[in-house]
Amino acid sequence: MTPPARRSLRAAAGLAAALVLAGCGGGSPLGNPPDVSNPPGTDGRKLAFAYFQRCIFPLLLAELPVPGGSGTNTCAGGGCHDDTTGTGGALRVVRSATPLDLTDAANTADVIRASDMYKNYYSAQGVTIPGEPLQSRLLAKPLLLNMLHGGGLIFETEDDPNAKLIRYWIDHPAPRDQDEFSPATYGMFNPPDPNTGACKTD
Numbered sequence: 001m002t003p004p005a006r007r008s009l010r011a012a013a014g015l016a017a018a019l020v021l022a023g024c025g026g027g028s029p030l031g032n033p034p035d036v037s038n039p040p041g042t043d044g045r046k047l048a049f050a051y052f053q054r055c056i057f058p059l060l061l062a063e064l065p066v067p068g069g070s071g072t073n074t075c076a077g078g079g080c081h082d083d084t085t086g087t088g089g090a091l092r093v094v095r096s097a098t099p100l101d102l103t104d105a106a107n108t109a110d111v112i113r114a115s116d117m118y119k120n121y122y123s124a125q126g127v128t129i130p131g132e133p134l135q136s137r138l139l140a141k142p143l144l145l146n147m148l149h150g151g152g153l154i155f156e157t158e159d160d161p162n163a164k165l166i167r168y169w170i171d172h173p174a175p176r177d178q179d180e181f182s183p184a185t186y187g188m189f190n191p192p193d194p195n196t197g198a199c200k201t202d
Helices: 003-024 049-061 109-113 116-125 137-143 161-171 183-188
Strands: none
Touching (some): 049 116, 109 116
16 A cells, blocks of 8 residues: 555544544434533532441341332342342442441541441442432432332332432432531431431431
8 A cells, every 4th residue: 555545544544533533422323412411419528427327228238028029138138239249230238347336436537437337338329429319329220210220129119218218318418528427417317316316318
């Protein structure tokens, strides 16, 4: 092939690549929207560790009835979200994690972040968009809201008491200038005690 022919071939390939890349942003034959609009979330705010530990982690371990079927199943089951044998995607649960007393000064942020309970918290927060519960896989998947879930339908409606726990957690992140251990999140309990308070859902 002569040098001018090679240059023409390179130019044609470059033009084709440019057209393909231009189509990636929208208006392509695949029907992509011209602009992708993701939910804004809450500007990096963290979800409450105390509420996760007391209200969400037990839910991940609970034997839940199978809607429309017979028997029960658990999110942390071996074929689901167990951290060693689960096949359920990004959410991983260390079932043997033990709760920490958040009012004990010995349980510093560094101590908590090294715990199995924090691994569970971190994994669960990773499948949420703080402030956007219905856009968060942690809630949308068990409700089958426009996405598949290998475990099938877990909550028949958003009014399921367990779905309300997850929704409340995602909807109430810590204040913008505070971390996931902020005592400001203790108001999510009644009374506002992370060790004894009942989990609020509204």
